[in-house]
Amino acid sequence: MVSRELTLARHPQGRLAVECFAIVERELGPIQNGQVLVRNLWTSVDASVLLRLRELGPEGYLPPFALGQPLIGLAVGEVCESRSPELAAGDLVTHIYGFRDYALVRPGGETLAGVGSLRRIRRDIGAPEDYLGALGHTGITAYVGLIAVAGLSPGDIVWVSAAAGGTGSVAAQIAKLRGHVVIGSAGSDDKVDYLLNELGLDAAFNYHHGDLRSLLRGSAPHGIDVYYDNVGGGHLEAALYELRNHGRVALCGAISGYDGEQTVGPRNMFQVVVKNLTLRGFRAGAHARLEDEAMQVIGEWLRQGQLKVRSTIYEGLERAPEAIVGLARGANIGKTLVRSIVT
Numbered sequence: 330m331v332s333r334e335l336t337l338a339r340h341p342q343g344r345l346a347v348e349c350f351a352i353v354e355r356e357l358g359p360i361q362n363g364q365v366l367v368r369n370l371w372t373s374v375d376a377s378v379l380l381r382l383r384e385l386g387p388e389g390y391l392p393p394f395a396l397g398q399p400l401i402g403l404a405v406g407e408v409c410e411s412r413s414p415e416l417a418a419g420d421l422v423t424h425i426y427g428f429r430d431y432a433l434v435r436p437g438g439e440t441l442a443g444v445g446s447l448r449r450i451r452r453d454i455g456a457p458e459d460y461l462g463a464l465g466h467t468g469i470t471a472y473v474g475l476i477a478v479a480g481l482s483p484g485d486i487v488w489v490s491a492a493a494g495g496t497g498s499v500a501a502q503i504a505k506l507r508g509h510v511v512i513g514s515a516g517s518d519d520k521v522d523y524l525l526n527e528l529g530l531d532a533a534f535n536y537h538h539g540d541l542r543s544l545l546r547g548s549a550p551h552g553i554d555v556y557y558d559n560v561g562g563g564h565l566e567a568a569l570y571e572l573r574n575h576g577r578v579a580l581c582g583a584i585s586g587y588d589g590e591q592t593v594g595p596r597n598m599f600q601v602v603v604k605n606l607t608l609r610g611f612r613a614g615a616h617a618r619l620e621d622e623a624m625q626v627i628g629e630w631l632r633q634g635q636l637k638v639r640s641t642i643y644e645g646l647e648r649a650p651e652a653i654v655g656l657a658r659g660a661n662i663g664k665t666l667v668r669s670i671v672t
């Protein structure tokens with residue numbers, strides 16, 4: 330069987346461009362015992378992909394993609410044929426071989442640092458694509474970051490950066506649903522409108538509209554207790570100034586440095602000493618023990634319509650390059666997804 334897949338054609342020089350990618354056809358080969366053949370329905374476009382496109386990625390992180398090799402990404406698909414006793418044709422599954430039409434996958438096979446093992450998904454809580462967003466790795470990351478890493482406590486005032494994105498929009502809503510005052514920041518006025526009027530945050534600002542520290546102080550005049558950091562650099566620096574005594578930072582990511590720009594800062598690390606701050610990095614895969622709890626809590630909010638999901642959807646594998654570049658440039662609101670249109 331022939332399957333199309335997205336490959337890295339050249340490493341980005343400067344900022345990422347759609348020309349860095351190519352779609353190629355490949356013969357899949359026969360299905361082996363223990364494998365399932367999956368027709369992909371949705372691929373998750375995650376910021377982590379950006380870190381794997383350069384020749385040299387961050388040390389210790391997922392390895393860079395090799396030129397000409399297919400990209401990997403979390404996906405939801407339907408089992409077309411099964412040679413595994415664990416799964417049957419017609420099952421909906423999540424796995425890591427997105428960015429292609431079809432994949433041969435094996436239970437217990439490769440993962441993305443512990444994330445994305447082949448798994449049947451339930452069909453009763455959300456739509457299949459929700460298992461890549463609020464009901465999947467994105468939601469788990471947001472939950473773990475706030476609850477286990479930042480130690481969210483009653484009365485905390487919370488700032489979430491990149492709050493209109495996939496992870497940020499879930500994190501901001503979790504904090505809001507738990508009764509916190511939540512401030513969100515994002516890169517456009519439309520996103521600020523979304524944060525205030527759709528997600529109901531207490532305050533929000535467009536970080537392009539001036540000095541970050543002043544903008545944050547304008548939205549949080551009494552300071553913040555928790556900063557959920559998706560951006561790093563200047564955003565983290567502003568947070569360190571505005572955090573109150575014993576404040577906590579969940580270092581989820583640093584996207585301001587993922588697309589060719591060298592981020593500077595924070596240059597005020599002494600604030601950590603002055604105010605007894607805790608900065609804690611995390612990878613959601615290291616908190617697998619909280620997955621079931623996260624899914625239960627988020628699933629219940631979804632069922633009750635309290636947690637809202639929004640996605641930016643690109644139709645067809647051929648639009649995957651646009652989706653990846655779009656995520657880097659902030660073209661998305663909510664979760665970025667590529668929908669497969671293979672019949």
Ligand SMILES: NC(=O)c1ccc[n+]([C@@H]2O[C@H](COP(=O)([O-])OP(=O)(O)OC[C@H]3O[C@@H](n4cnc5c(N)ncnc54)[C@H](OP(=O)(O)O)[C@@H]3O)[C@@H](O)[C@H]2O)c1
Pocket residue numbers: 374375376377466467470491492493494495496497514515516517520558559560580581582583584585586611612613614656657658659660661663664665
């Ligand atoms: N630690 C973990 O286990 C884990 C797991 C998943 C994701 N993450 C992290 O979570 C963050 C969000 O990832 P995601 O996949 O959910 O993507 P996303 O938030 O849906 O999309 C990325 C967003 O980042 C913002 N952005 C891009 N460049 C920026 C810049 N220079 N300054 C400020 N904002 C910028 C853009 O929104 P604006 O228009 O607002 O700029 C864009 O929409 C990333 O840092 C990622 O590495 C971490």
